[in-house]
Amino acid sequence: MDPKGVPIWIEYAKLIISMSTPIVTGIVGYLVLQLGFGIEKNKQLNQELVKKRLAFYDAVAPDLNRLFCFYQVVGDWSDLDPAKIIEMTRRIDKNFYVYRFIFSDKIFETYIEFSRGYFEPYAGAGLPARLRLDVHYVKRQMGSKFDEAWLPNVARAPGDHGEQSALYRRLMTDLGRTITGPSTVSTTG
Incomplete structure (x- = not known):
């Protein structure tokens, strides 16, 4: 004990606590x-990822829309033909395969489903x-502008323009949600 009657171990405990407080702090x-x-670095990485996804969207969305317009016979379909459609599809495919790993597997699977609805591969x-x-739908909508020379480029198993419209909306909605978040993209339309 020290002269004040306090056990020495209490004095040592006080000393240790007073020394450890700045260390712990x-x-x-x-x-x-x-x-x-770490949070700031993660924030910067996410911002860069969003920029890449937006650049990807800017690259594929116009071609996806033109493809949709041709199959639905709306918009600027009249300046397209199967050769131009295949050319656009190759660009779209390239972008999806190059950038597939900055998106979820779901996005890529939705694209594959979209592609199968629009094309017969191999x-x-x-x-x-x-x-x-x-x-039948395209001929009816295009009238005399349908070119019979296109028929060798048409699959034996026809597509369904209603299903193709739904596939397009699903793909574009999923892409939009991936880039901007679920609350900023409308699923109606």
Whole structure:
């Protein structure tokens, strides 16, 4: 015991506590600082990812829309033909395959489903995919502008313009949600 009648171990405990408080405060401060740096780094990474996704969207959305217009016979469909559609599809495919890993698997699966609704792949060795056109609907909508020379480029199993419209909306909605978040994209239309 010390002269005041306080056990010595209490004095040692006070000394240890008074010395450890700045050390613990320093460690906690360092950890909070590291957490802050991690959050900031993650925020910057997410911003870059959103920029990449927007650039991807800017690259594929116009071609997807033109493809949709041709199959639905709306908008600027009249300056398109199967050769131009295949050319656009190759650009779209390239972008989806290059950037597929910055999106969820669901986005890529939705694109594959979309593609199967619009095209019959593997028409033969060295041949492009065939268009899954709803020929009766397209002929009725295009009238005399339908070119019978397109028929070799049309799949045997026709597409359904209603299903194709739904596939397009689903793909574009899912892409929009992935880029901007679920609350900013309308699913109606």
